[in-house]
Amino acid sequence: MAGCGNTEEVKKEDKPATEQAEQATKEVDLSSELSAYQQFALEQMDQFLLDTEKFVNLFKAGDIEGAKAAYAPARMYFERSEPIAESFGDLDPRIDGRLADIQEEGKGEEEWSGYHKLEYALWEENTTKGYEAVADQLLADAKELHALVQTVEVTPDLMITGAVDLLNEVSTSKITGEEEIYSHTDLYDFKANIEGAEKIFEILRSKLEAKDSTLVATLDEKFKAVDDLLAQHTTADGGYISYEELTEENTKALAAAVNQLGEPLSQMGIILE
């Protein structure tokens, strides 16, 4: 066997891996990166609250078309900062829960709230009537989330795991059209998730560059590949076409590009070594 007797490696493996990782983390100073990401997340949450308020106002005024137009863009702020936004137990399902998620937990439809319930009202029922209380609750929940996010502590793990989680979100629900089953605005969420991951990469870029410049070049290339594919599905007003208009070839190409991005992205943890 080639590579036998590399005593350095053998010694290293004698220590428990977690202990070594902890030691390694202490040596890496990511404080400026962590605060840069915190600032980004807070800005996103500011915008999310503002746009949610706008959406809720349109909804409550009975402006169906206006509310529909505001729906997907408002959600993008949430999707971009999902690693942070979803870190508060109950709030994430209350704001972003799908009926299928609620039912999976053995809960009834009456416990369903948030954006997707209003999505159902707008696209399936074509009404706002009877959903005013849900809209009020969404705004209250968005305010609560906004307040809680101010206290969040960003850790290296949150950033690095978060970037991969954002891609996993895309791979498991956005690419299948299972996130926005009434409005079919999945590509907005898709784009926002990718932007969220790309932001983390950008913040970590110089640290990564110092460790492995090939990885940085690969990530640049793979992010571009995903962005270019998404750009093929934009509309004249800068939005995205309906998920239903995508062919199987389209979704397959998007899924493959995301997977090819995910594999190198999962290596960003090397900066903690």
Place this chain on the structure above:
Amino acid sequence: MTTSNEEKFINKKISRRDMLKLTGIGMAGVAIGASGLGGVMKAMGYDVFEPVADSTTASNKVNFYGKHQSGIVTPVQTNIYFASLDVLVTSKKELQALFQQWTPLVVRLMNGEVMVDVSTNTRVPTGDTGEAEGLDASNLSITIGVGPSLFDKLGIQHLKPAELKDLPHFPKDQLQKEYTGGDLCIQACADDPQVAFHAVRNLVRAASGKVEIKWSQAGFNSFPASGGTPRNLFAFKDGTVNPAITDEKDLNEVVWVDKGWLKGGSYLIARKVQMHLETWDRTSLKDQEATFGRYRDSGAPFGKTKEFDDFDVEAKDDKGNYIMPDTSHVHLARKSGARILRRSYSYASGVMSNTGTHDAGLIFISFQKDPAQFTTIQNSLGRMDKMNEYITHRGSAVFACFPGVQKGSYLGEALFNAL
């Protein structure tokens, strides 16, 4: 290759079961799996091309290095995971780098080693996906080949052997593009399904961004305790007329390519053949046997008593009827005069969504020195084959499998030297 376990056991002509027992005893069960000694890979890229040797201590190990790739004349294992891939690389250089990267990983997998990640950083995924940990080499063989589309994609048509082209349309083919074609193939066979799958999964993962999986199929074979040819899902023995994997002369005639960069390699044909089990199961034994031209129990050809008895397809009975019906599968195949090395596996992959019947059949795999050998047989079967009533060909692919690798070289080197 003369010292490989593979050949030693072949020469002894012992049953597969005995072979498994012997290897277990002889090798003293040295566990090398998770030792971490094979760690020469870079933490993430696997992009270091360093030769790795065939382990001399691993249990149930098939050797990688030799005149031919493993998985062709290797004794048939119980499981296959076959994958057809498309390449994403666009240059010859990148393709060469891919095979250089894969070569040591293939050896390591066939040694039953985990593709150890030298990194102890738990903040990144591990270099090996880990599900083969604690399992031995399980006689894993890995066979890699290139499809006709690869040469077109990379603009190296001048090196595409004339024989390497998509198969023609055959009567009753119902090919679906999701099981057809591919730029590359990885045939992983092992005596453990998870070892076979692990090999494909990790090779594809290590080549992320360079290849993508196009279609794949898992399959199985079961061997009677008394030895002998395995049965397919129609319960008939499959592979009886194969050339003996010890008969070098015969193999040179049937299997090994003898010219060009593919010298020492072989053409692999993969066909996904759905078998309509419900229809078959309501067919009388007499009709089933007439479909094959063999007796189900013994595997003997009609008019004979033993599986390997030779027969004359033209022989007729007193009344002037063919002893072996002229619409039977074996009659038509034999009449074509062509021969191939069959290495097929059965599959059962759930339920057909449109009919509610079993989605089961044969992942037919054959090796031959020229795909025309297969085409000749398939054309002879044509519309006449009584078997057509019970099967549908759903997928098809042809690959030129590289010759074997010598230590210090890499998979496909002769092709790149010819560029």
